[in-house]
């Protein structure tokens with residue numbers, strides 16, 4: 456494999472996957488590989504897959520076919536959550552050379568070096584219970600913002616979710632390591648860090664998942680002191696792990712932005728119990744109420760799943776009216792879809808696909824109205840915007856502290872700078 460010197464990546468799924476693709480890319484680049492875009496010819500193609508998207512299988516096949524057509528001699532490596540969950544299915548896709556499970560994705564350099572284009576795909580994967588250790592990862596997007604992975608895996612058992620099967624038990628980096636990485640990112644010119652994980656509020660279990668000496672709040676306090684980083688966001692945190700002390704800290708912080716993303720999933724206690732979520736709607740409403748009391752300008756996003764098995768019209772209406780009353784700024788709406796090896800498959804009756812889609816539409820409309828209302832409330836205010844790169848249409852964009860997206864015409868001197876902006 457000594458002649459293989461160029462590599463291209465494609466990432467499916469969440470920010471965690473993007474940060475891990477960046478880390479994998481740096482490993483290969485440090486070994487002498489040159490990075491190419493996915494549309495360019497490359498000696499090796501790496502696809503980092505997701506298990507949450509509905510069409511993981513189809514998308515993967517489609518991408519491999521595209522490579523086969525253009526570059527039949529290139530090596531094709533598939534990794535990520537879907538590769539851990541269904542290694543044999545992926546290995547059977549014509550053109551795939553290597554499948555790397557959760558434990559092996561960061562050993563990619565060694566695996567690629569040992570690889571040659573052959574007839575059948577090699578699978579390097581182990582049982583998810585044996586997956587241990589933590590690999591720090593971050594992505595840097597044109598220097599401005601970085602997604603920094605500080606936690607991986609999950610010890611919860613929500614009945615719809617395959618992530619614990621794909622990523623294993625909860626593990627995390629140490630506070631001191633995260634601080635070192637944040638300092639390095641500051642030297643690279645990064646201004647904003649988005650803390651990322653599977654179950655971020657569960658931070659502190661250590662790299663082996665056994666320790667209990669640190670908690671997420673320790674990390675929050677320590678990051679505040681890092682010179683050069685102006686802004687932090689908490690990508691998503693379970694409502695039962697979002698403590699009063701974290702909310703109060705953010706309310707008084709100069710660096711943690713007034714913005715939370717808190718998965719709700721359902722506004723019906725019956726459905727929350729079937730989902731095996733660890734809170735009731737009352738706790739969620741309390742969290743929102745405390746945040747808005749301390750930070751009336753704070754943006755709050757919520758994830759909601761519609762069409763979960765057993766969700767009657769009355770249950771859905773309960774969710775709808777709960778959300779109408781709740782002072783959240785936007786929703787991420789997901790349509791429930793069946794996943795192998797999950798407990799939710801045992802729950803009856805299933806909701807018809809049409810009803811799932813109708814409910815999705817209703818909540819998407821509500822989300823749009825909430826976003827409009829939230830933005831309207833801040834018109835006329837001057838807030839701080841971190842502007843990012845310019846795009847081809849001669850525009851640039853950035854976000855206010857409270858996550859209102861601003862698009863304006865390009866001003867080169869504003870790129871990667873925090874600017875006072877009247878909304």
Ligand code: SF4
Pocket residue numbers: 609610611612613616617618619653654693
């Ligand atoms: S908290 Fe629940 S939904 Fe989130 S990763 Fe863990 S099991 Fe999945």
